[in-house]
Amino acid sequence: MQEHIEESCQEQCFHPEVVESVRRDMLGSVPADELAQLFKVLGDNTRIRILDALYRSELCVCDLTALLGMNQSAVSHQLRVLRDARIVKSRKQGKNVLYSLDDEHISGLVRMGSEHVSELKR
Amino acid sequence: MQEHIEESCQEQCFHPEVVESVRRDMLGSVPADELAQLFKVLGDNTRIRILDALYRSELCVCDLTALLGMNQSAVSHQLRVLRDARIVKSRKQGKNVLYSLDDEHISGLVRMGSEHVSELKR
């Protein structure tokens, strides 16, 4: 994190050297997009509750439906979003489909996010 | 992460003991909501690019406007969202307003998210 050079804006106001140096270092637009996409998938109450549940145990769709108290279709739709984002994985077992978290980065993100949230309350 | 007990669904299909135990451990609905809200704010391409830039240097609004190549109003609107979520902070300096990240949890989240994203590509 470099220090900001104190000077008034020329012309169009901005600080050309700082802007140039930041521009060089910034993420490309593709990675930024993918990152935003990941957070967007995490940015829904239903999906967070699903992940919170799956963090504790592998569960089938109707378990999740019962836990969340919402209808099965809504849960399935959200599971699809999570599957497409490769945040959860599923395996078939008889009539049921069992879901679980796809990797441990996700629990890390959720844990870190929780810390930030509780930090803000102090 | 406890193991799932293999048994077929009774009645309404679900596994009552597992569901009960998960239910006990799950986040309350308020924390889940706050967490989802945090990720929702991070889940936008423009805001991620703003954070990526601010991670590298404190910047004024017109710097960001130039960096992102979008109009000033759009940038200000998104800065407001980030400010309301206490993800960035601002200080006045003459005519300018300088923005920076509000705490290091945020850069941690972004870093961790990036790792996850690049992990998926392998």
Next chain:
DNA sequence: TGCTTATATGAACTGTTGGTCATATGATAC
């Protein structure tokens, strides 16, 4: 074979969100 159960999916509806335009505020400079 048909019947039931678990899950998935498509269509439609509704609420939300990101951007644009126009305008307001607030500070500096003249």
Next chain:
DNA sequence: GTATCATATGACCAACAGTTCATATAAGCA
């Protein structure tokens, strides 16, 4: 004071996202 510049904000609109309803698929059971 007035003019100008940097930023903020309100109204509006188009695109999108989450839920529901109805229906499809697919497995197990009689």
